[in-house]
Amino acid sequence: MGILEEFGFDLKDLLKIIIILFIDIIIITTLLFVVKYETNPIYQQNISCPIVSKKIVREKDKITYKLNFKLKHFSILNDDHIYITKEEYDLLKKSDEISFIFNTKTKSIRLDEEKFNDLIEELKMKRR
Incomplete structure (x- = not known):
């Protein structure tokens, strides 16, 4: 009697486990x-x-609050706006600069949330 049989497994079960582990490794990688x-x-x-x-x-x-941008030199992008909270909407004004991160490989753009949050905090401090 082999070690597999001692634990109630047969060769088919072992093969299934190996295949599942292999697929998991591929997905994680x-x-x-x-x-x-x-x-x-x-x-x-x-x-x-x-x-x-x-x-x-x-x-x-x-009710949603929308900011539109002029994304010069990035005409490949469809998104030229973001949605924000009412508080952020009230603090920001037209012509304020918003920071984004552009990925040159994937041609995607996203809001630089860290700089955006810093800007909002700075505007809150000025308002006080």
């Missing part, structure tokens, strides 16, 4: 590569864009 690739500083470029308009969007019971 792929995810780690994607996360590293997306955040690799080599591909990151900081840009600032001015707010060109502020808009309150009312849909039935829902």
Whole structure:
């Protein structure tokens, strides 16, 4: 009697376990590569864009606050706006510069949340 039989496994069960572990390793490796690739500083470029308009969007019971930007030199991007909270909307004014991070490899852009939060805190302090 082999070691597998002692634990109630047969060769088929062992093969299933090995295949599942192999697939898990492939998935985890792929995810780690994607996360590293997306955040690799080599591909990151900081840009600032001015707010060109502020808009309150009312849909039935829902109110959203939208900032629009002029993303010069980034015509490949579709998103030229972000949605923010009412407090942030009240603090920001047209022409304020907002920082973004552009990934040159994936051609994607995202808000630099750290700098945005710093800007909001700075504006709150000025208001007091």
